[in-house]
Amino acid sequence: MLCFYGVARAGEVLQCIRQDLLLPADMMFESDCAFLLLRQSKTMYRQLARVQHLKISSPHVVRLLAFVYRDAARDEQLFHGTPHVYRQRWNFLLRLLHVPDALRITPGGLRGGGAVAWYRKGGSVSELMWMMRLKQITTLEAYLQEVSAISLLTDLPLVSRQALRAAASLFRHLSASLG
Numbered sequence: 413m414l415c416f417y418g419v420a421r422a423g424e425v426l427q428c429i430r431q432d433l434l435l436p437a438d439m440m441f442e443s444d445c446a447f448l449l450l451r452q453s454k455t456m457y458r459q460l461a462r463v464q465h466l467k468i469s470s471p472h473v474v475r476l477l478a479f480v481y482r483d484a485a486r487d488e489q490l491f492h493g494t495p496h497v498y499r500q501r502w503n504f505l506l507r508l509l510h511v512p513d514a515l516r517i518t519p520g521g522l523r524g525g526g527a528v529a530w531y532r533k534g535g536s537v538s539e540l541m542w543m544m545r546l547k548q549i550t551t552l553e554a555y556l557q558e559v560s561a562i563s564l565l566t567d568l569p570l571v572s573r574q575a576l577r578a579a580a581s582l583f584r585h586l587s588a589s590l591g
Contacts, residue, residue: 414448414490415522417473418466419530419543422519424450425466426491426498430484436474437482446474464545472587479590509579510572515564531556 414425425448432449446468468474481490491498502519511517523544530540541552565573 413473413476414466414468415519416526416529417468417470418448419523419526419540420448420450420466421523422498423495426495427451428490429486430481430488430490431486433477433481433490435478435482437478444471444474445469446477467543472584475587475590476583509575511568512572515567517564527552528556 414420414428415422418425428448428450432451434447434449436444436446448466448468450464450466468477493501499519506513506517527540527544530543531537537549537552537556541547541549544552546552565576568576
C-alpha cells in the first residue's frame with residue numbers, strides 16, 4: 413500500500429521503521445493523511461533535501477495503516493523480513509489471485525502503477541512529479557506516455573479478474589469497518 417499509494421520504490425519502504433511512519437493520531441489529528449519518512453532513497457544525493465517523505469492521502473489506506481501500526485514500537489520494522497521474503501509473499505499473492513507468471517508482474521511495478529493510477533484519477537502532472545520526487549519531466553513521460561492508455565487487467569484471465577475484484581471489495585470493506 414505504501415509503495416502504490418505513496419508512489420515509492422519498494423526498496424525505500426522496506427527499510428522503514430514505525431518511527432518513520434507518521435499517522436493522523438501521531439499528529440493529534442491535525443491531518444487525515446499519513447506520511448512516511450525516507451531516510452534512504454535512490455535520489456537522496458541528487459536533491460537538496462537529503463531526507464524525503466511520502467504522503468498517503470487515501471482515507472482507506474490511512475485507516476488500514478493506522479490499524480496495523482498504531483501500537484507498534486517506534487523501532488519496529490514496518491515489514492518483518494528481507495526483500496527476498498517480501499518477493500516470496502508477493503509471488504504467493506499473485507498465485508492466489510491466479511495471475512499468470514508469464515505477465516512478469518513485480519513489486520517494481522507498484523511505483524509506476526501508483527503514478528498511472530494517480531494520473532488516471534485526474535491528478536496533475538506537477539503534483540505527480542513532486543510525489544515521485546522527480547526533477548525531470550522526461551522521467552515521468554516514460555511512466556505516463558507508455559502505460560496510461562493500456563491496462564494489464566485486459567491481459568488477465570477471467571478467473572484472475574474476478575479474484576482481483578473480490579480482493580478490492582474486501583479492501584474497501586475492511587477499511588470502512590475500521591473507521
